[in-house]
Amino acid sequence: MCASLSPQPAPSAAPAAPPPATIGPVADLFSSYVAASAISAAVELGLFDTLADGGTCRADDLRRGGEPVSPWVARALLNALAWAGIVELHTSDPALLVRPGPRFADAYELRGYFYWLVRGNGEVFTYAADLAPDRDEVTYHRDMRAVALSSRLMGNGEVEPLFDRVLAGLEFTRVADLGCGSGGRLVRIMKRNPGVTGVGIDLAPASVELAGQVIAAEGLADRLSVRQGDVHRLTPADDLSDVDVVTCVFMGHDFWPRESCVRVLTNLRIAFPNLRTMLLCDVVRSEDTPGPDTPIFRLGFEAAHALMHTYLPTEAEWGEAFAEAGWTPRAAHHTTAPPGGVLFELVPVAPARAASADVARAATETLSAAR
């Protein structure tokens, strides 16, 4: 063994131990999942609206359907919200006073996305591994009432004002809203356009029931009706014949894959013989690689639909389907809330073409698909 004669470096301080993985960004993902669930619950328990109205709340004020919330549950949910900076807890108050935290305003604005993720689609993610293979036998539940309500919350900030502006430039007397969800859009259109009537169509009984309640509560049942129906298989009917504007928001992706989408879009020209404009708004598939600028909703929306084996088109793919199905885009408006949203203003091709062979074929195919 040969000892080195060169000077030895002075021993340095022992390297700092790396922080344990149990605290830090990955660990925070775990707590974020709990906080996301707490946001969804806080929406339903009325906590968010109380705080947004400028109020404070005590843990024992929380109610679900008139029943008090268990103090342990209240404390656990509030802890998760406090961890996320969404509320501040004043523990010196024996009843645990809750005030908005520094991140409350953002959480309130974005609450619809959390409610959609957790209450509307939670089971899709719970069973992600089971749903991964391309087969049908895995059952999961989506809460369609929550999907309808969360869609309304997501659309209220930007999409609805955009609809207001576009509709203000159109002359119309009767509107049909396809996949009408909560009925909120139709109610808004009725209130802004006193002479207009409308009909909502939705596949989910929970949405139809909710929309019926909303319409009745607004006193609009004399101008608005809602019925259960599959938009993919609409046939000409008395309540559709005078419709001159169709709206369809956050459901167009259900028309896909492409062959089916072209058939549905073509068929709409038959089911609505007096249609002059269709306003179709949906979130399109992003082709960006996820990164630090990935906005809320994108990963959840794309993953949930992948797990449900629902194809999400890009904006360009929508354009191809419109052209093939006889619709001309007059404009495309892009939204940041929801991120990746596009409102297409579409005009049907001339009525002469509506009687042509492609439309007749679509009607036959739609009828046989319905059997």
Ligand SMILES: C[S@@+](CC[C@H](N)C(=O)[O-])C[C@H]1O[C@@H](n2cnc3c(N)ncnc32)[C@H](O)[C@@H]1O
């Ligand atoms: C994400 S929600 C959007 C609700 C509403 N359009 C809004 O903007 O708030 C989608 C709605 O489309 C409905 N839907 C899905 N497929 C449908 C179909 N084939 N026919 C009719 N409604 C459908 C769902 O039941 C659900 O209420």
